[in-house]
Amino acid sequence: MHSIWSRANSVFAFTLTAMSAVTFAVFLSTIWSQRVTDVTILATNPRVRVMPDYISESGRSDHAMVSLNIEADVSPIFNWNVKQLFMYLVAEYKTPKNTINQVVLWDKIVLRSERSVVIETNAAPKYYFIDDGQHLRGHENVTLYLKWNIIPNAGYLANAKAEGSYQVKFPSQYVSGRF
Amino acid sequence: MAIFDYPIFDEIRRMNKRQVAYQVLNFAMIVSSALMIWKGLMVVTGSESPIVVVLSGSMEPAFHRGDLLLLTHNREDPIRVGDITVFKIEGRDIPIVHRVIKVHETASGEIKFLTKGDHNQVDDRGLYAPGQYWLTDKDVVGRGTGFVPYVGMVTILMNDYPKLKYTVLGLLGLFVLIHRE
Numbered sequence: 128m129h130s131i132w133s134r135a136n137s138v139f140a141f142t143l144t145a146m147s148a149v150t151f152a153v154f155l156s157t158i159w160s161q162r163v164t165d166v167t168i169l170a171t172n173p174r175v176r177v178m179p180d181y182i183s184e185s186g187r188s189d190h191a192m193v194s195l196n197i198e199a200d201v202s203p204i205f206n207w208n209v210k211q212l213f214m215y216l217v218a219e220y221k222t223p224k225n226t227i228n229q230v231v232l233w234d235k236i237v238l239r240s241e242r243s244v245v246i247e248t249n250a251a252p253k254y255y256f257i258d259d260g261q262h263l264r265g266h267e268n269v270t271l272y273l274k275w276n277i278i279p280n281a282g283y284l285a286n287a288k289a290e291g292s293y294q295v296k297f298p299s300q301y302v303s304g305r306f
Numbered sequence: 307m308a309i310f311d312y313p314i315f316d317e318i319r320r321m322n323k324r325q326v327a328y329q330v331l332n333f334a335m336i337v338s339s340a341l342m343i344w345k346g347l348m349v350v351t352g353s354e355s356p357i358v359v360v361l362s363g364s365m366e367p368a369f370h371r372g373d374l375l376l377l378t379h380n381r382e383d384p385i386r387v388g389d390i391t392v393f394k395i396e397g398r399d400i401p402i403v404h405r406v407i408k409v410h411e412t413a414s415g416e417i418k419f420l421t422k423g424d425h426n427q428v429d430d431r432g433l434y435a436p437g438q439y440w441l442t443d444k445d446v447v448g449r450g451t452g453f454v455p456y457v458g459m460v461t462i463l464m465n466d467y468p469k470l471k472y473t474v475l476g477l478l479g480l481f482v483l484i485h486r487e
Contacts, residue, residue: 150454182439213368213405213424217387227411229387236367236424254429259410259418274388276405278368281454286388 154282157208162287166199166273168216170295171249174302175264180257189263191256193295195233197247199273205239212237213276214245218295220269222262230256232271265299333479353379353448358392358401359458364423365390365403372459375403377448385409385419385443390450393421396435401447404430418442
């Protein structure tokens with residue numbers, strides 16, 4: 128019980144056990160913490176054009192553009208077990224071809240800081256808003272909402288949807304030329 | 307046989323057949339307990355690979371190489387945008403951990419989706435099989451639901467240095483066999 132090996136063995140085993148217990152406690156302590164907050168979303172200047180698309184069966188797809196305005200104060204979400212938030216804006220809509228379509232238009236990684244506020248003004252979407260088909264022209268009900276993935280230091284990966292969405296109506300005419 | 311003269315092997319020399327059998331049984335118990343826990347996890351999570359180690363930096367800064375992900379595969383819960391899915395491309399063994407950025411679901415419930423790593427500039431279409439533009443349910447191994455940092459580094463080290471893996475396993479096996487307690 129006094130050799131260097133048995134001492135090292137005991138210390139190592141105890142360290143592992145203690146670290147596992149603390150990690151589990153960190154996970155348990157934040158299971159019921161606040162995940163959702165209010166946000167404001169506004170999308171202006173919606174327009175649609177049709178573009179050649181090698182992926183779709185018809186060879187052409189609708190491509191939509193809007194100008195995004197997002198205001199989100201996510202400071203209350205950050206507790207000691209939150210490493211970062213992965214925030215993303217989703218456009219969800221229904222078409223005759225697909226009952227559910229979800230497209231991520233924009234995302235942002237929000238790291239921990241003094242006060243985490245995200246303000247985007249007239250931002251262009253980061254990713255192409257391309258429909259699976261040609262059903263965006265004249266679409267009255269495309270809902271934009273904000274979600275975030277809470278990445279913990281250790282524990283449960285939660286996806287939370289913020290309160291506050293915006294409904295976009297697309298014009299019934301395609302835009303041609305410069306977009 | 308000079309190597310067996312060291313005191314560390316005193317235990318073996320003093321053992322009779324029954325004790326050797328006991329040691330082997332002990333070893334078998336440890337191995338089968340580990341296997342039971344692994345298979346039990348597979349059943350509880352519904353995924354054939356309930357624990358994966360993040361192998362690349364394509365999801366930084368959320369997940370780094372060596373982080374551990376607990377996966378669940380609930381086939382009743384449809385894939386939605388933002389889910390961190392672990393999928394395998396047909397014909398390739400390596401599981402990829404990326405986020406879903408597009409979902410299109412038909413009325414009959416057929417889902418096709420597109421993924422992208424947080425740290426990558428482009429989506430994953432370039433990674434899919436030639437002619438494949440979307441992923442479907444059958445490519446999914448599971449969804450990331452739990453996360454533990456750093457713990458998977460051991461697996462990465464053992465994969466990068468196979469000699470280390472054999473040495474560690476060999477030493478472990480040896481100590482379990484010759485140690486009495």
